Amino acid sequence: MTNNKYVLNWINEMTELLEPKGVMWITGEENQLESLKAEAIKTGELILLNQELLPGCTLHRSAVNDVARVEDRTFICTSEKDEAGPNNNWMAPQKMYSMLTPLFNGVMKDRTMYVIPYSMGPVGSKYSRIGFEITDSIYVVLNMAIMTRVGDVVLKALGDSKDFVKGLHSTAELDDKNRYIAHFPEDDTIWSVNSGYGGNVLLGKKCFALRIASYLGRKEGWMAEHMLILGVENPEGEVKYIAAAFPSACGKTNLAMLVPPEVYRKKGYKIWTVGDDIAWMNIGEDGRLYAINPEAGFFGVVPGTNEKSNPNALETTKKDTIFTNVALNLDDNTVWWEGLNDNPPENAEDWKGNHWNGKKSSERGAHPNSRFTAAAKNCPCISPNWEDPKGVPISAILFGGRRAKTAPLVYESRDWQHGTFLGATMASETTAARTGDVGVIRRDPMAMLPFCGYNMGDYFGHWLEMGDKLKDKAPKIFHVNWFRVDENGKYMWPGFGDNMRVLDWILNRCENKVDADEISIGYVPKVEDINTEGIEDKVSPELLRELLEVKPEEWLADVENIKEFFEPFGDRLPKEISYELEKLEENLKN
Numbered sequence: 001m002t003n004n005k006y007v008l009n010w011i012n013e014m015t016e017l018l019e020p021k022g023v024m025w026i027t028g029e030e031n032q033l034e035s036l037k038a039e040a041i042k043t044g045e046l047i048l049l050n051q052e053l054l055p056g057c058t059l060h061r062s063a064v065n066d067v068a069r070v071e072d073r074t075f076i077c078t079s080e081k082d083e084a085g086p087n088n089n090w091m092a093p094q095k096m097y098s099m100l101t102p103l104f105n106g107v108m109k110d111r112t113m114y115v116i117p118y119s120m121g122p123v124g125s126k127y128s129r130i131g132f133e134i135t136d137s138i139y140v141v142l143n144m145a146i147m148t149r150v151g152d153v154v155l156k157a158l159g160d161s162k163d164f165v166k167g168l169h170s171t172a173e174l175d176d177k178n179r180y181i182a183h184f185p186e187d188d189t190i191w192s193v194n195s196g197y198g199g200n201v202l203l204g205k206k207c208f209a210l211r212i213a214s215y216l217g218r219k220e221g222w223m224a225e226h227m228l229i230l231g232v233e234n235p236e237g238e239v240k241y242i243a244a245a246f247p248s249a250c251g252k253t254n255l256a257m258l259v260p261p262e263v264y265r266k267k268g269y270k271i272w273t274v275g276d277d278i279a280w281m282n283i284g285e286d287g288r289l290y291a292i293n294p295e296a297g298f299f300g301v302v303p304g305t306n307e308k309s310n311p312n313a314l315e316t317t318k319k320d321t322i323f324t325n326v327a328l329n330l331d332d333n334t335v336w337w338e339g340l341n342d343n344p345p346e347n348a349e350d351w352k353g354n355h356w357n358g359k360k361s362s363e364r365g366a367h368p369n370s371r372f373t374a375a376a377k378n379c380p381c382i383s384p385n386w387e388d389p390k391g392v393p394i395s396a397i398l399f400g401g402r403r404a405k406t407a408p409l410v411y412e413s414r415d416w417q418h419g420t421f422l423g424a425t426m427a428s429e430t431t432a433a434r435t436g437d438v439g440v441i442r443r444d445p446m447a448m449l450p451f452c453g454y455n456m457g458d459y460f461g462h463w464l465e466m467g468d469k470l471k472d473k474a475p476k477i478f479h480v481n482w483f484r485v486d487e488n489g490k491y492m493w494p495g496f497g498d499n500m501r502v503l504d505w506i507l508n509r510c511e512n513k514v515d516a517d518e519i520s521i522g523y524v525p526k527v528e529d530i531n532t533e534g535i536e537d538k539v540s541p542e543l544l545r546e547l548l549e550v551k552p553e554e555w556l557a558d559v560e561n562i563k564e565f566f567e568p569f570g571d572r573l574p575k576e577i578s579y580e581l582e583k584l585e586e587n588l589k590n
């Protein structure tokens with residue numbers, strides 16, 4: 001497979017620990033993946049779906065207690081506790097290794113050990129990075145083969161370099177009491193045990209591309225962010241790129257694949273998807289910020305995906321997709337989920353595999369965090385530049401979350417430092433993407449709270465340093481909120497495709513084409529500058545005014561909450577961020 005002695009030494013060491021009954025290197029060849037799929041279908045790990053309607057598609061059911069990322073069992077193991085910061089669970093590396101080693105000891109005795117060489121980013125791009133995942137799960141192999149570039153091409157690109165991330169995963173006994181997702185940034189190592197769920201086990205994704213990569217990015221002067229990347233093509237055929245950070249299950253995939261409203265389509269506007277979850281950003285030769293999507297597929301939220309909300313995602317999942325934890329229609333062997341349509345199957349199995357009548361049952365058919373794994377190349381709106389090795393130049397950065405109140409539809413920061421502050425003070429209602437309460441407001445800076453591999457105070461400092469380097473070439477920074485509700489709890493803004501109207505304003509601001517009102521929190525649009533053509537019946541000027549309203553009393557309560565959140569960071573919090581907070585409070589009081 002490879003002569004790389006660093007790889008071989010590590011594989012040998014792991015083989016001794018795991019004692020697998022066999023070892024299989026993933027080559028990336030179609031026939032190898034097909035035979036693994038056939039094996040998983042035979043054992044029931046995968047259910048083959050209707051191959052006429054959904055060619056290449058399968059369904060997987062995870063254990064019922066293993067359906068989301070486990071943030072309380074996720075650790076950053078640096079030598080110093082302060083390095084990991086108050087934003088992470090911490091354990092000393094030696095202690096974690098000693099605790100987990102017995103869990104891995106001999107764990108693959110009756111199993112095959114799969115070795116997956118993978119690249120995050122297009123193979124050969126100078127911004128790409130290589131990792132290995134050892135796993136005993138075919139589900140993981142097949143997911144990684146969609147989500148990343150795998151196999152021999154990666155080994156070739158690595159050559160004899162020792163620059164790779166060592167990932168070890170075993171589903172072990174799926175014992176939730178001994179479930180750990182441990183990161184050792186100083187050793188480029190990730191150990192994950194006793195889970196089979198996406199974000200915990202597809203080690204290229206959150207573990208490498210965010211937690212380890214954010215650590216590397218600070219050391220090396222680049223950024224690993226929980227951001228979608230999209231291109232907006234205007235009628236002249238020019239494309240401007242936007243990166244946006246929203247917490248898990250808060251609309252990244254939807255925005256990345258947005259279909260512009262008719263009024264925009266008629267004029268010739270188009271949206272191109274570059275990525276839907278993660279952006280790696282570097283300063284390019286011209287001094288601008290360039291983003292690559294390190295992934296090759298989408299691990300998207302299924303519920304709510306339909307012909308209207310996200311036709312591009314729906315189309316992407318029509319072939320070669322792995323569905324996890326959705327309902328199975330027994331009549332035609334297809335899949336169903338809440339929000340697909342108003343016609344749930346009556347003869348079906350729910351995500352747990354129990355018999356389920358969608359018309360009569362009060363139980364859900366699909367788990368709220370059910371997911372699809374689908375190849376980016378199958379997305380109808382995938383950008384022609386999505387694999388450009390140098391990335392795409394970013395004009396604007398968006399932060400946003402689910403805020404029933406307080407945050408207006410959109411506002412703009414005064415400059416990069418203030419923009420960093422907007423990111424640092426982001427908040428959102430929690431979702432089903434993680435184990436725990438849903439709907440609770442928590443602060444989630446840059447949507448990175450669960451994914452920053454080091455002290456978040458230093459992370460804010462890194463953002464400020466990137467701004468110092470980018471100077472006047474820095475993207476403009478905005479905050480958006482699609483989720484404001486009225487007194488009846490109904491979303492006030494139509495969202496989805498209509499978010500194009502907000503992107504339009506944002507790009508107009510980037511090109512100095514529209515004015516804005518400077519208020520306490522930054523620049524807000526003038527009501528007449530948000531284009532409501534075609535939705536005047538749904539969005540009146542009064543409603544827009546409400547959507548853009550800033551209530552000082554709500555904001556002052558937020559300021560108190562921010563102070564509490566920043567407290568534990570002590571003097572690791574950059575003084576620029578404290579200064580922006582003081583300024584905000586002062587502005588609100590005046």
Ligand SMILES: Nc1nc2c(ncn2[C@@H]2O[C@H](COP(=O)(O)OP(=O)(O)OP(=O)(O)O)[C@@H](O)[C@H]2O)c(=O)[nH]1
Nearest residue numbers: 247248249250251252253254301304433482495496
């Ligand atoms: N009301 C409203 N809901 C939205 C909007 N955009 C997305 N959603 C809903 O938010 C949920 C999650 O959306 P996604 O786009 O999958 O979220 P994500 O940020 O990609 O999630 P992760 O993959 O967990 O990182 C879905 O149920 C969507 O239907 C919007 O503009 N308005």
Ligand SMILES: O=C([O-])CC(=O)C(=O)O
Nearest residue numbers: 069198199206248277433
């Ligand atoms: O990592 C996962 O499990 C899915 C995801 O994209 C997120 O939670 O942000």
Ligand SMILES: [Mn+2]
Nearest residue numbers: 247248249277
């Ligand atoms: Mn995500």
